[in-house]
Amino acid sequence: LSRTQTGAAPVPYTATPAEALLDTGLVLTVLGGCAALAPRWAGLLAVPGAMTLSVYVAHLWYLGWVRGLGPGPWRSATGTDDTWFNLAVLVAGALLLPLLWRAVVRIGPFRAGPLEGVVRLLTAPFDRAR
Secondary structure, three states: OEEEEOOOOEEOOOHHHHHHHHHHHHHHHHHHHHHHHHHHHHHHHHHHHHHHHHHHHHHHHHHHHHHOOOOOOOOOOOOOOHHHHHHHHHHHHHHHHHHHHHHHHOOOOOHHHHHHHHHHHHHHHHHHOO
């Protein structure tokens, strides 16, 4: 929906305010629809939402790793990482890895996520609520 045509090759993201609002609206619509259609799944969707820093860093790590690989389903015909394969890996990873982490790590500051635990430990001395 948000692709614009410039010359012969499509530009995946132009970073205009209108496009950012459209993308944000689409994300909120999908998340709201999922939460409305499956209320019992809302708790499962909240787990990745509690680990946003770890999920974001994992996405960056994966895309950086893919960039160093040769040709494959992770590369488009133009040589970019803009493929359905990468989208599927990123979505599956964003949903499954936090659920696996939460199942394995049950207590302690790292329950919220690996990087969230580090942040919690580093900021604990400054927490006035404790």
